Amino acid sequence: MEGQLLWMLIVQLIVIFLVAICLLFFMLKKLAGRTQLPSDGSKSILITAADTLIGTQIAKHLATIGFRVFAGVGDVNSKAATRLRLNGSPWLHIIPLDVTKDDSLNHAIKAVREHFHAGEKGKATMATMATMQLLV
16 A cells, blocks of 8 residues: 555656646746837837826836837827826827827827838837727
8 A cells, every 4th residue: 555655646746747847838938928118218109098097007017127118199288298208208198199090190209200210111000909909
């Protein structure tokens, strides 16, 4: 009986050891595949409805980790816009934006282009709160 118990214990320890090795291998593979986050504002993002609660949090977080954030707000004098301004990040730019009006969109495009350096190219990526609500 003691021999069977000893063998069962050895098998269990081997299984635990193999699971731990697999987990370690998986974690190392995930860490090696990570991309480097920007810390210098080299990547930009435009967030619409940044004056909403979730939009404000996303804009602050992305600016904190080094993205150049263009926070589109309906009213630049609103409380949310003031909270964004108090964030103090040099990568956070507040722009008036109403996605339902063409002139507002054109003004936002001009404001974003002003912050790009000569020769710098941007990608057509936009995070909208409507998209974020679809993900939830």
